[in-house]
Amino acid sequence: MTTPATRPDPVDVLIIGAGGASGATTAKVLTEAGLRVVGLERGPFLRPEHFSGDEIKYINRNYLWPDPVLNPRTVRRDETQTAVQEQFSNTPHCVGGGTIHYSGWFPRATESDFKMRSLHGDVEGASLADWPFSYDDLEPYYTRIEWEFGVSGQQGANKHEGRRSKDYPCPPPPVSRYGKVFYDAMAKLGHNAFPMPQSILTRPHNGRQPSPNAGFVQQFGDPTDGRSTTQRVFTPDALATGRYDLRTDCYVHEITTTADGRAKGAVYEDPQGRMVEQEATAVIVCCGAIESARLLLASRSAHFPDGLANNSGQLGRNATFHDYFFAIGLFDRELTDPLYGWAGNYVNGTTFDFYETDEDRGGIAGCVITASGLGPPVNWTFPGRPTWGQAAKDADREFFNHSMKIGVLLNDLPRESNRVDLDPDVKDAWGQPAARITHTNHPNDVVIGNWQVRKNLEILDAAGAASTIPVWFEQAKGNSCHQHGTARMGNDPATSVLDKWGRAHDVPNLFVLDGSGFPTGPGVNPTLTIMANAWRCAEHLVQERVA
C-alpha cells in the first residue's frame, strides 16, 4: 500500500459505493438529517446526455458494465475446481449503479420472503434463515421509495400482494402486444396476471416528465426523465443539501481500522492516481453483495486477520444470485398479429401465482415470471436459430416481430458453500485480488426452475405459439445481476455478519447497507427492497446519533 498523499478533514459518514441503489439512498437520508457525508464512487458521473438507444454500446460492448480486463471476476462450481474468468452478475460502475441499466422492475418482496426458515425449517443442503425483521417493518419504507421514484403499477391487480399503506403513484404503462397475448393466455388458464410494477414514470411526477417509451430499456442508460434512477432522484437530493461531497472515479483499496478495532476510514485512489485517506466517524459500504464482500475481505489487519467484520467466518457466504432463464414462443405471421417484442418497457405482464410454495411442484419456494420480447435486433435470437445464409435471414424476417418469451426469475436457496472470496491468483487493474465466486445451485433450484419452464411453455401454447422452445435451467447462461447474502443480517453474531440495522457485529461504526445483508434472496427483483432497507437503516443511524 502506497502511503496516502493526502488526508482530507474527517467527516461524519463515509459511503463507499455511493452511486448505486443503497449508497444514494443512504446519502439522501443522512445528508437531509444534517450529517456531513463523503461519497466515494469508483465509476464516473455519467449524465443523461451520455445515453441513447445504442444497442451495440450497451449490450455488446460493455459501455456500462465493468470491463472484464480491468475488473476480472472468477467463477467455479466448488472448492475442488480452479476458478476461471467470467463476466458474472454485471452491474454498472457509475453514479446510479444498477438503477442505470435496469428496466425498473420494482416489485415488493412478499411476507414469506422474510421468514423462509420458519416456513420451511431445516432444508438439507441449504442455509435458510429468517430475516431479523418483517414485511411490516419494511412496508413504510417501500411506500416512501415508491413515491420518491414515481413507481407505476395497478393497485389491487396482484391478488397475492401484501398490505400496502398507499396506492402506486403512477398508473401502469401501456400494455404491449405480446403483453396482451400473455394476459389472454393467463386468463384462459385461469391465472391471475398484472402489470409488473416499474420505476418508470407514466405521468409527470415531482417535476419530471413521463417516459416516451422508446423501447431501449434493458441494459440501456435512459437519456429521458422516464426511468427513475439514483442518478436522477436521490443523488441530486443529497447534493442539494450542501453537505454531500460526492467523489467519482475514486477506487477504494482498503477500509482502514483503528488500534481498538473500529473503522477509521478508507484509502482510495483518486482520478489523478493519488492515494487519499478519508477518515469518518462511521463507514458505510454499499458496493453490491459481491464487491462489498471483496472489499471487507481485502481489508485485513492484525485485529481482523480474516477480513474486516469476519469473526463469524460467514463473510462472503450464503450468496444468492437469481438465475434467469425462460421459455420462448414463435408465432405464425399468417395467423397472429405482430407482437412487437421491442416496444414499450421490456417487461409487461407478470404473475405471483407460482411464487409461494406448492409442494406439488416438488420443492419449496417459487418463481416470478414475466412476459417480454427477445431483445432488440442485433441480440434478438433463440436456440436453434440458423446463424448464416438464406435460412438465417428468413428466420429473422419471419419471427423478429412474431416472438416473445416468458422469463423465470429463480429464487435460488442460500447455501453456506455458495460464496464470494478473494481469488488467489487473479488481480484487477488496480492490483487488488479479484472476487472469486464459488457457486452450485441447490437441487431445489433445478426442480422448481424447470417446473416453471414447463409451465411457461404451457402458457405460450395457450397463447397460440406455433412453436415453443424451452431454455431450461441447465441451458441458462448467467444470472440476473441480482446479488445478495454475502454479509447476512441476523441477531446472532456467531452466525451472521450484520445486526438488523446493517451494523457489523464486530465493528460498531461499520455498516453494510446493500443486498449483502439479505439472509435469503427476496424472490423478486431486489432493488426496491435494497433501497427500502437502506432507508430504514440510515434513519435508525440518525435516530441513534440524536439519542
Added chain:
Amino acid sequence: MSTDRTEARTGPIAGGAGQDGSGSSSTSQADWGVVNLPEEGRLFFDAHQWAVIEAAAERIIPADHDPGAKDAGVVRFIDRYLAGHVYAAADGNGFLVQTGKAAAAWAQRTQTMQERYAQGVSDIEDISDRRYGTSYIDLDPEQQDAVLVEVSGRPKPSDFVARLRAEGKLTAQGEQRSASGIDLSPAEEGGAPPSNQPVPDDALDFFPMLLLHVRQGFYADPAYGGNRDHVGWRTIGFPGPTSLGQTQRGEFSTNDYLLPELEWPYTDQ
C-alpha cells in the same frame, strides 16, 4: 490509407489516470471526447481484406428481395471496430475517444481481433485457392458457401422456417438429456437471447466472430457504419429511430406499437 492502430495500442493497462504526469487531463469516461471518421475509405483492412470480408459477409446475410450485407455496408462497420472505434457518440455523430485504463483494455482486445481477422482472411484465401485455384472474391456464391462451410467446420444452416412449416412444430432434436432427465432442445446454433454473461467477442474463433460482427453490422444503428439507410431494420420490420440523437433527445417513441387504449385486466377471455 490512414490507420490509427499504432496509436490505439499505446499505454499499458497499469497506466490509467494521470499517465501524462500533469494530472490535469481527466480520463473519466464522463469526459471522453469525440472523433469524426471519414464517410469513405478504409481504416484497418487493406483493399484485399476488405473485398474478402465484404464477399463473405454477403454470403452470411445475402441479398434477396431485401438488401444484404453488402448493401448495408457491413464491412465498414467491421473496419471501424477493428480500427479501435468502439463506441458511437451518444448522439451518433462520431465516435468516443477512450482514455485511461479503458483505452488500454480495448487496445488489447482490438489487437486480438485484428490478428484473428488477418488470419481468417488468409485461411479463406488458402481454402479457395486449394479448392478452386482462385481468390474467394472470384468464386460463385455456391463455391463461396462451400469455403465458409470448411472454415466453420460445420454444415451450412438448413431452412428453419420451412422445417417449422413442414413439421408444424419445432421439436427437440438430439439425445442430450439434462441432469434432471429432460430433453435439451437444440441450442447448437443461434443461442438464447442475452442474459447477463455475454461472451466477449475477442474470445471467439474467427468464424463465430465474423458471424457476430456481420449481424451487428446489419442491425446496429447506422452511426456505426453499417445498416445503411436502415436496410437491416427494414428487412425485419423494426421501425427504429432516425438517429441516435433522436433517442438521446427523448423524441423517439414506440407508442404506435403498443395498445394504450386497453386497461387491466387487458383481456376479454
